[in-house]
Amino acid sequence: MALLALLGRSTDPAAKTLPSSAPLRLGAALALTGNANVYGQDQRMGIGLARQWFKAKPQTRPVQLQLEDGASDEPSAIAAFNLLIRRGVVALIGPTLSQQAFAADPIAQRQGVPVVAPSNTASGIPQIGSFISRVSAQSSVIAPLSIDEALRREPSTERVAVFFAQDDAYSTTETAIFQKALAARKLKPVSVQRTQLADNDFQNPITAALQQRPQLVVISAQAVDGGNLIRQLRELGYRGQIVVGNGLNTPNIYPICQRWCDGVLIAQAYSPELNTPINRTFRRVFAEANKGRIPGQIAAQAWSAYQVLFEAIQRLQARGGLDGVTLGEARKRLMQELLAGHYDTPLGPIHFRSDGEVVQERFYVAEVRMDASGRSGQFTLVREQDLPEGGP
The missing domain is CATH 3.40.50.2300 (Response regulator)
Incomplete structure (x- = not known):
């Protein structure tokens, strides 16, 4: 029994020490199939454009993205969360629907994995637990x-x-x-x-x-x-x-x-007419990738979800907060850093309350x-x- 327990611990990715300077992996579980794919496709575009844009910026720690189809139902979102957590992601973006979040977020919470919801607006989402947050203002x-x-x-x-x-x-x-x-x-x-x-x-x-x-x-x-x-x-x-x-x-x-x-x-919660440098950038790269189309709120929130995690990782690494720690400890420190930051996003300036609720004034x-x-x-x-x- 003791040997089995030891083997179980050794295969837990959260218990492994992060290799220094190796890329950190973010996971995104989005509705790419089913009725909710009308949102998931916008989210994939927003996150993909953010990843490309910030990849070209100076980095203290490289970031990789792993995307999984969370489909449009609760079992698929749960499966996508479990798969990404087993793969050792440091944080999760998603799922697409609030109803999926009530089912999948408790899994991340139990395992201490930070979640940033890009589009969950129902009441009570951040209150699922201390590792749950959202950039989507509640209805x-x-x-x-x-x-x-x-x-x-x-x-x-x-x-x-x-x-x-x-x-x-x-x-x-x-x-x-x-x-x-x-x-x-x-x-x-x-x-x-x-x-x-x-x-x-x-x-x-x-x-x-x-x-x-x-x-x-x-x-x-x-x-x-x-x-x-x-x-x-x-x-x-x-x-x-x-x-x-x-x-x-x-x-x-x-x-x-x-x-x-x-x-x-x-x-x-978003207007393409917001005249800030980051929103002008977002509008430009979105238009370049979409034959001149104007972005909507769902894509802007997805960009912002990636942005807040990317910037929190860079700040944390700059202070040495990711050096020589296990993945589990890195997740905990990243959540603390995420909630402590202020972010200039396409949505405008945002930050988080201590319970993970987004604070956005416009x-x-x-x-x-x-x-x-x-x-x-x-x-x-x-x-x-x-x-x-x-x-x-």
């Missing part, structure tokens, strides 16, 4: 801003219909935030419709909602089901304002809802404006707002 901070913009445009709004995907952790969390924001503005939904992520025919819930003559529709869903819902709302005659949540915060919705995307309002409301083809468009900035560190 409670930014979602109400789009409600305010809709009411600014139509102050007489009294009748609101709410749709949300009831089988998705992000959507159920966000709809509660939206409905709380509506209540604070003395608006009670005249219709609340529960959908499923796999739904593609929304005629029944839309018909039920439209019977209540809503002036505003508020949607919490993912990109595919949410995009189809928007299109079908318009096709069935709804002409009022539509506010959507973070699940539709990707240019990949354009070919789904097509010309019916036009006019949709959405609160964002947010935006954008309106989708489709081009004449009805197949492409852009998120056009209509409002920006600085928030105090404590939130709204």
Whole structure:
């Protein structure tokens, strides 16, 4: 038994001393297949561009990236996390969906592996444990801003219909935030419709909602089901304002809802119009790699997730904090360094609270404006707002 225990310890990558000056490995588990790949492809692009950009910068410790498909479900995210941890990564980026994070993050927490979430906005993600953080601001901070913009445009709004995907952790969390924001503005939904992520025919819930003559529709869903819902709302005659949540915060919705995307309002944690050196760089390298396309929030957050880990590693190595230590100790020190830093990212200046929650003070409301083809468009900035560190 003692021999078996010794052998088990010897094969644990966390117990091995890091070779001096050898590259450190970061792991990324992203949704590259399944419905959530509309986000995962943006994230792969953002992380890949960040890796190329920072690789060309002076380094105290080289960094390698290992990418695994976390797909769009919890078992796949768990498998990707386990595989990357066994391979000896010093930290993880991902998974793509909040629902996946609630399943996979506890694995990293138990093994002491830092996690930076690039797109998990549901309440409670950093609170999973001391090794969990995110660069994606939680929905409670930014979602109400789009409600305010809709009411600014139509102050007489009294009748609101709410749709949300009831089988998705992000959507159920966000709809509660939206409905709380509506209540604070003395608006009670005249219709609340529960959908499923796999739904593609929304005629029944839309018909039920439209019977209540809503002036505003508020949607919490993912990109595919949410995009189809928007299109079908318009096709069935709804002409009022539509506010959507973070699940539709990707240019990949354009070919789904097509010309019916036009006019949709959405609160964002990123604006391509932010005029800072790092965001200008991000926009330029993104456009060069994507035939002039303008980047969206998901790609910017993925870049930022890689950036904060890369910069924390360089600072830690510069002080000798990675010399002669085990991988397990390096992970612990990296998490401490990550939380202590301040970062100038495409999202703007950010840092972390002690519990791993991102602190970001500037947010935006954008309106989708489709081009004449009805197949492409852009998120056009209509409002920006600085928030105090404590939130709204």
